[in-house]
Amino acid sequence: xxxxxxxxxxxxxxxxxxxxxxxxxxxxxxxxxxxxxxxxxxxxxxxxxxxxxxxxxxxxxxxxxxxxxxxxxxxxxxxxxxxxxxxxxxxxxxxxxxxxxxxxxxxxxxxxxxxxxxxxxxxxxxxxxxxxxxxxxxxxxxxxxxxxxxxxx
Numbered sequence: 001x002x003x004x005x006x007x008x009x010x011x012x013x014x015x016x017x018x019x020x021x022x023x024x025x026x027x028x029x030x031x032x033x034x035x036x037x038x039x040x041x042x043x044x045x046x047x048x049x050x051x052x053x054x055x056x057x058x059x060x061x062x063x064x065x066x067x068x069x070x071x072x073x074x075x076x077x078x079x080x081x082x083x084x085x086x087x088x089x090x091x092x093x094x095x096x097x098x099x100x101x102x103x104x105x106x107x108x109x110x111x112x113x114x115x116x117x118x119x120x121x122x123x124x125x126x127x128x129x130x131x132x133x134x135x136x137x138x139x140x141x142x143x144x145x146x147x148x149x150x151x152x153x
Contacts (some may be wrong), residue, residue: 065146066143067145067150069132069141071141073153077124077127078124078127078148081123081149081150082121083124083145084145085118085132086142086143086145087118087140087143088134090116090133090135091116091135099125099128099130101130131150
């Protein structure tokens, strides 16, 4: 036998010894499906854990509420609240310092009195009396989808 063959055999023996001693240290159950170290779980259990992690155990609730805004009412949002105007003619209501609403769809800041386009995603950055109200020349009702904390005054 030449030196290369002897070296290869020695490496194989050492590798086998290491693998066997590792398996014995683990009690022989490492990687065996169904053992205490690798339990078998059902699909329904995995689905349940995924739903719990996503926070939607109710089956996909998006957290959106449809709000009806009538003449004379103002819809105020709090920090992080989102609005989507679906119908009606609506204006932005600025905060105490004059800052408006963030129109994420358009990438713009809507100042006080600015008309709000339908189906645009609006964000309330701070809780300082920012919100929406009907245009004074509009006598109908507006429907607005809201995600987050809000109040109507």
